[in-house]
Amino acid sequence: MSRTALDHELVRVYLYRLDYAMRGLPAARYQELKDQIQAHLADELPADADDAQVAAALDRLGTPADLAADAKADLGPTVRAAVAASARRKWARITGARLRTKLTAAVIVLGLITGGTYLGILLSAPMLVFGSDSVPWYPQDADHQTFASADGAQQDTFPIRSGQRQGMLFGIYNPSNFTETVLGPVEVYGTNLVFGAGGFDQTTVGVSVPDRAIDRGGTTRDVAFTLPESIPPHGYRLLRITWRSTMCLEGKGSGFTINNLYLRVRIGWFTRTDVIALGFGWGLSGPSAGVNTPLGRQGTCI
């Protein structure tokens, strides 16, 4: 594109000042006058005009403020008042927009701070804890439960029934100030790891509705267990886990100890993994009715 007098720096500054001076004029009138001034300068100045020539032409043209004043005077008092009102409205819009922008930014920052704080509080909320009581879910297991010592530690134990469904009932407590919703067991690549280890399948997890004390007499049979289920702040619930053991325990005195439960829990909008430490733990004791491990294809230990 060839250079014209309108590309001269002094002309560009002049036109910029003219833009500013003519703010508030009706758009069509403003554009028309600007076109006329540009045409005037393009006619008057050669493309290679030097600074002195340009300055002289601009001086003859008059100041942008005077030009704009002439243009506004042409509009008559009513239109001038409307133009002034329009300029005031525009300024109000600009200042209003600035205020809105600042308010929006403040709200966003406040939201981020609040959200971050809220997230921090949520994620630092205490995890669900073991309510210091547990009992086998099925009577045949409860009947054979023993309090035993193993590896220097004490724990509740009952015999493994490999290939058969067994279950445990745990009392759990929400120590936080937020409602915590149990979503289910932790799963890794589709494998249920509620006990943090393999050797189990067909695992089910449910939370009681509502809270019930663990009753070793079996009256908790009429309690409904569901998922997901919310535990209110500082509330108690029963957690029932049933499973089928897919392992076999060989030899008298062999055992498998469970120390933690791993659950997916939602707090607010966020989901996390709660590790529920069982204290002294509990265990499945061997031997299974067989010697092979893992479980045979027929679902029994051979």
Added chain:
Amino acid sequence: MAGDSGALTELRRGVLGPCVLALLELRPRFGLELVRDLAAADGLLTSDGTVYPLLNRLRDAGLVTSEWRDDEGERARRYYSITEAGRQSVKAFRVDWAQFAATVGAVVNHTAPGGDAVEAINEGDER
């Protein structure tokens, strides 16, 4: 401009429109052409830019029209032409101006009826 005053500026502003119409009465002109012709009549223009708001005002009043012309070898220019209403306006102004100029001339030269009163005022100012 030597001897320029607010009154002269206002007077110039008032007569510029009819002067533009009178120039356009001879033939259509584009913006810079008008400016140069007016500038040639010494004292009529305080600044070149004054002409353009004036042209727009005359156009709004229906006294001039404009059209773009793209003459061969020339850049496109907007040419201004006088309308019939503009011609009538210039015609009326010539009569009014002649009368007005005579009146003003008579007053300021103390040749108008009531010139004594004017003289008295002037003398009072001198005292």
